[in-house]
Amino acid sequence: MKPRGKRGDGLVIVYTGGGKGKTTAALGMALRAIGHGKRVCMIQFIKGSWSYGEMESSRLLEPGFEMIAAGRGFVGIIDDKSPREDHERIAGEALRLASERVRSGAHDIVILDEINYAVDLGLVPVSGVLGILDARPPEVSVVLTGNRAAGQVVERADLVTEMREIKHPFREGVRAKKGIDF
Ligand code: ATP
Numbered sequence: 001m002k003p004r005g006k007r008g009d010g011l012v013i014v015y016t017g018g019g020k021g022k023t024t025a026a027l028g029m030a031l032r033a034i035g036h037g038k039r040v041c042m043i044q045f046i047k048g049s050w051s052y053g054e055m056e057s058s059r060l061l062e063p064g065f066e067m068i069a070a071g072r073g074f075v076g077i078i079d080d081k082s083p084r085e086d087h088e089r090i091a092g093e094a095l096r097l098a099s100e101r102v103r104s105g106a107h108d109i110v111i112l113d114e115i116n117y118a119v120d121l122g123l124v125p126v127s128g129v130l131g132i133l134d135a136r137p138p139e140v141s142v143v144l145t146g147n148r149a150a151g152q153v154v155e156r157a158d159l160v161t162e163m164r165e166i167k168h169p170f171r172e173g174v175r176a177k178k179g180i181d182f
């Protein structure tokens, strides 16, 4: 087994499952880490056309927090009718950016938000994600969010939490709420 923890090593953390709270758990960790003067980068792989509150509030935490909406490339440039290759190209660019940021050692924590969905949809190969985890400087933590995390990613992780839905107002037809869902 690889030596871990003793040298203050970073962790590979996965937030997965069908319940709400994966991205917000990652954001909560970022808030905590920045309070200790740590540098956090969050790369969003897939996001809809909504304006998420964290895109604005993350600016208040600069330079400790850097938010990169790579998935924003999906919005505007690409609509649902666009060829699959375009989706793959943009997801691939996000993956390359993620690889650069993790390797650079410029951040203590790199959050790859919704990357598990990108893998599940076949937009990025799981080998690409595993490559990033393998090339990670030992002091850097990587957080991967999104449901249906790949088995190989779960296997490689140090910490995995599965959010399980017990209730969600969505089931009662309640629409997404500003400040709670986006
Ligand atoms: P959050 O961003 O609130 O932490 P999440 O990251 O766990 O949620 P995603 O799978 O990324 O969830 O879903 C993104 C959007 O869907 C968010 O607006 C979130 O609130 C909402 N959502 C999450 N879980 C559910 C659910 N079980 N049913 C309906 N909507 C959900």
Ligand code: MG
Residues within 6 Å of the ligand: 022, 023, 024, 114, 145, 146
């Ligand atoms: Mg999410």
